Amino acid sequence: MSTEDDVRRLCLALPGVTERLSWQRPAWFAKTLLARIWEDGVLTVKTTEREALAAMEPEIYFWTPHHERSPLLVLLRLERVDPVELAELLAESHRLAGGARR
Template identity: 40%
Template sequence: MSGEDDVRRIALALPEVTERPCYGRPAFYASGRIFARLHDMPDVLVLWLASAEHGQELRDGDPERFFTTDHYQGHASVLVRLGLVEATELSELLDEAWRLRAPRRLTGPGPDTRV
């Protein structure tokens, strides 16, 4: 299972990622664009996605691990219960969020799915 230290370790290993506060909580930025933030709720991560529909798919597929709140309803994000996610999956989730928000010069060629 994962925790805040895993988020920090994985996120900061990605190219040009910085950590700084957002709403008083640690957040991770790809060249200045936020892609993940630790939520006020303990052991919960806010993760940016390609679309609100992708978030709905994750929540429908595993509502114990992925959820939302009224504040994020309709937003291209999902909340992740870190204690229910293995580090390998967390790494994949963070990498995907980073790729959506990072500049193309860092992510390489391919379709531009950044939001």
Template identity: 40%
Template sequence: MVTEDDVRRVALSLPHTSERHSYGTPGFRVKDKLFARIREEGDVLALFVADESEKQGLISADPEKFFTTPHYDGYPMVLVRFAAVDVDELTELVTEAWRLRAPKRVLAELETR
């Protein structure tokens, strides 16, 4: 199970990432583009994914881990339960969401690390 501190540590380790409140909860942005947000529940992370198809695929493959709500209908965002992921999987999910939202120059910076 991951914690809010784990999410923060992973997200802020990525280049040009900042934390700023989004809907009253911690949101993580790359060059001012939101890529992840801790939801009001405190143990759920909202993440950008490539598209609606990927979102539905994740939910179908593991509904205990991934889910959505009507608020996110039509948006390429999936919800992730903290209790269902470990730090390695969290790192993979957050990094992918970051990649989807980061400008090309910033992506190149990550690749050179």
């Protein structure tokens, strides 16, 4: 189980990441959006594996019609994601958002 506090801690540990509101929700940015709280307990991240993740674990990974035109964005239910997996997803999202390497 992961929480918004886990997301905040993991994102801010990545180089060059800042936090600010996006659509009145907490969001983290590298050069572009890295992650955003979509609604209570749902997080938006970038991944190249959206289709595979949603096919393998649809109870965790999904997207809405709003996200159809952004093939790198996936929504995930935080309460169902292991913190280690969350860290890996955020690291990939950081890379895709143009984040600086250490």
